[in-house]
Amino acid sequence: MMKDSFSSFHPIINFGYFAAMLLFGMFLMHPVLQVIALLCALTYSILLNGRKAVKFNLLYMLPLFVVMAVMNPVFNHAGVTILFYLKNGNPMTLESILYGVSAACMFVTILLWFSCYNAVMTSDKFIYLFGKIMPALSLIFSMVLRFVPRYKEQIRRISLAQRSIGRDITQGNMLVRARNGLTILSIMTTWALENAIETADSMKSRGYGLPGRTSFSLYRFDSRDRLVGGALLALIAIMVIGEVSGRNAMRFFPSIKMAMTTPFSIIVFAAYLLLGMLPVIIHVVEALKWKSISSKT
Amino acid sequence: MEIYQLQDVSFTFPLSDQAALSHIDLTITSGEFVTICGRSGCGKSTLLRQLKSILTPHGKREGTIHYAGKPIEEANQRTQAAEIGFVLQNPDNGIVTDKVWHELAFGLESLGYDSGSIRLRVAEMASFFGIQHWFHKNVAELSGGQKQLLNLASIMAMQPSVLILDEPTSQLDPIAAADFIETLRKINQELGTTIILTEHRLEEVLPVSDRLIVMDDGAIIADDTPRRSGQTLFQMKHPMLAAMPSPMQICAGVEAGASAVPVTVKEGRQWLDAFLQGIPALHRESWSQPVVNAVAGVGKRQKPVIQFKEVWFKYSKDASDTVKDLSFEVEEGQFYCIVGGNGAGKTTTLSLTGGLVQPYRGKILIDGKNIAKMSAKELFTNQLAILPQNPQHLFVKKTVEQDLYEMLSGSPLSFVEKTEKVEDAVQFLELEPLLARHPYDLSGGEQQRAALAKVLLLEPRILLLDEPTKGLDGFFKDRLAHYLKKLNAEGVTIMMVSHDIEFCAKHGEVCAMFFDGSIITEKATKAFFAGNSFYTTAANRMARHVWREGVTIEDVIALCKQSS
Secondary structure, rough: OOOHHHHHHHHHHHHHHHHHHHHHHHOOOHHHHHHHHHHHHHHHHHHHOHHHHHHHHHHHHHHHHHHHHHHHHHHHOOOOOOOEEEOOOOOHHHHHHHHHHHHHHHHHHHHHHHHHHHHHHHHHHHHHHHHHHOOHHHHHHHHHHHHHHHHHHHHHHHHHHHHHHHOOOOOOHHHHHHHHHHHHHHHHHHHHHHHHHHHHHHHHHHHOOOOOOOOOOOOOOOOOHHHHHHHHHHHHHHHHHHHOOOOOOOOOOOOEEEEEEEOHHHHHHHHHHHHHHHHHHHHHHHHHHHHHHHHHH | EEEEEEEEEEEEEOOOOOOOEEEEEEEEEOOEEEEEEEOOOOHHHHHHHHHHHHOOOOEEEEEEEEOOOHHHHHHHHHHHHHHHHHHHHOOHOOOOEEHHHHHHHHHHOOOOOOHHHHHHHHHHHHHHHOOOHOOOHHHHHHHHHHHHHHHOOOOHOOOOEEEEOOOOOOOOHHHHHHHHHHHHHHHHHHHOEEEEEEEOOHHHHHHHHHEEEHHHHHHHEEEEOHHHHHHHHHHOHHHHHOOOOOOHHHHHOOOOOOOOOOOOHHHHHHHHHHHOOOOOHHHHHHHHHHHHHHHOOOOOEEEEEEEEEEEEEEEOOOOOOOOEEEEEEEEEEOOOEEEEEEOOOOHHHHHHHHOOHHHEEEEEEEEOHHHHHHOHHHHHOEEEEEEOOOOOOOOOOOHHHHHHHHHHOOOOOOOOHHHHHHHHHHOOHHHHHHOOOHHOOHHHHHHHHHHHHHHHHOOOEEEEEEEOOOOHHHHHHHHHHHHHHHHHOOEEEEEEEEEOOHHHHHHHHHEEEOOOEEEEEEEHHHHHHHHHHOOOHHHHHOOOOOOOOOOOOHHHHHHHHHHH
16 A cells, blocks of 8 residues: 555644544534545545555444434434434434434544544654653653563563463463462563663763753654645634634534525535545645656656 | 773772772773673673763772873763763663664753754764664664664764773674674774773674783783783683683693784684694594594484474464474483574574474474473473573562572472472572572573573473573683583483584584574584584684584694694
């Protein structure tokens, strides 16, 4: 699969995009906007994760959607348009059915955005962003990411060594296994503390703790980032204006009331679609560009 | 210009009445490559840590240390961090962050450089060390050799004027160790950085060193060019001589007062040729022939205790085979060594023998029984034991003594019987002075001994060893060999995988060459090394054009003496 081009942008652009999409996805209940968001999230998740995403969406997201949409009207009986009465005498309303569908749509959209977020915002991007705010915290993150695989490997080795003298958690009865497990854990702690002293020496020896520590990163905010960042801000601004002017308003209870569709709401919808599809558009444009370049040479 | 000047430096650890360093006088000039050697515990590391005061342990110091003309206490933390680089023994412990590029930048971040300068320095270092191919990798994906190189590069990025290394290659395999020493040579030659290192394996490092300092009991006993330091040791008949490169030892053994002592194999060959000049070649051939015949035959066959029958193994379904079509037998009472390069599958073979992993095709028989059908209890009591590569992985208690008793905790023996068994093991491995200490506080060789004692409490009849000589100095290696031979004489079968050719040649009975997942050749030790031309001991490489069967240092010395 081709590498996603949006991931290669500056982390602040990646993060800003996802923050915006998650917030809009959570608060905008207008059906047109919801459908747009769901569509965009679905497309991008398939673009990022390929066949795996299709399988995941069909297997987990679709059932989740159905269950959530059905659960709401069963428990929520608000709304004025009563369709029929349930056996226990509670009313089933049109509003609660539609609200259920809307909430399920929102929930699935958010989950999809998060799956995209996970693929794009790798640990070092996250560390970098937080390093800007709190440099010490970002170093801790980085050290934790170093230690976790190291400890896992060490536990594996100790467990293997213990197995070779018949004292691993896979050997003996339950009680013996539990005791062996605890022994491994305790020796692991001793080992970690012992080795941390040397790591501390290594840090001290390279001047850690001196005042005026800087934070280095491989990322550079270039003209491409500025361009996309500008577009991002402009689209977000349109969305915010739309919200303030009431173009995105939606009410479910007690009766359904949707904002009138005016020419400006069309612009807002278009802006949202463009915003949601931004990574996909970038990806397609770059792919086309690459094709035309490679066909010329 | 003098970079370091030590005058009458002594150092005593708190609560200790014996000085770890006594009356050290030392001057190191800028640009020198200084190697310090000595037994474990002779004060090498303590001396190195005096040279960077932020790493100096607590204790009482007398005398003065000048760095670049000023007392070292006057150099503040910033100066010391930037100018004095310190590489630790364990490559894993030196690395702080999770990414290679971040690790390279770590020191520069601490010193407060801006992004532009860090970018440049990091790029320079990555190119100099050839790191650019794994620049974006996670540290966890690197090999041990790469990790140590990364430690070095991240320190070199700060452009220090002196580089101090504490046994940097002890945890590396020979190929990675040679690469590392070569990189140090390059730094010294091309950048003029002063290098001070301690080392056990001197074969590679001596040819590139300007000076060899030998320490014993906290004092310097020789300090000169490697050649002359070696000569001083001969004159003193000092035990540290056993740590010198083979050509040097052979020369010392043959001509006590030799004027030009050889350091490398090449010089050793030249020395040998000069020594043998005038002795007719025919005379030498005539008696070397029978030796070859004598070593060719393997003794009468014993009952096989470890049998591999066409064994195949891979770590996961889609991985490539680690062990391929492996068949071999180890007979009862043998000392069987498997040698071979890194990643060839030697350690995997050991894990297979110990039943830690299962083959997907083929059979492994221990004492005639299929290992797949044996329970852990059956396999590990009075039958088979493995000494892991890192002895630390075996220790689970606060003191060595408790750790030994822990080994018998599951057995139905009475307290008196247990005490007896532990005492036997303690006596056998001479552990009395260490019993009350924490296992992690012992030196590498002592840990090895304590771990061996632990394993021996299982009273194994087959002992498997994984790289037992890793990180040990020559003295501890000899001690280990002594114990192993004693066990061997009591009828314990020993199977060992190792990179340490010299050790296998000296002590092994049968050697097998492992390559690409299988054993290529298997012969009695002498015949094995006489048959190889590159993968053999330094003594053999030096003398094989005259005597193919001269494998160990002792062999070559004896042959020299007989022919003169």
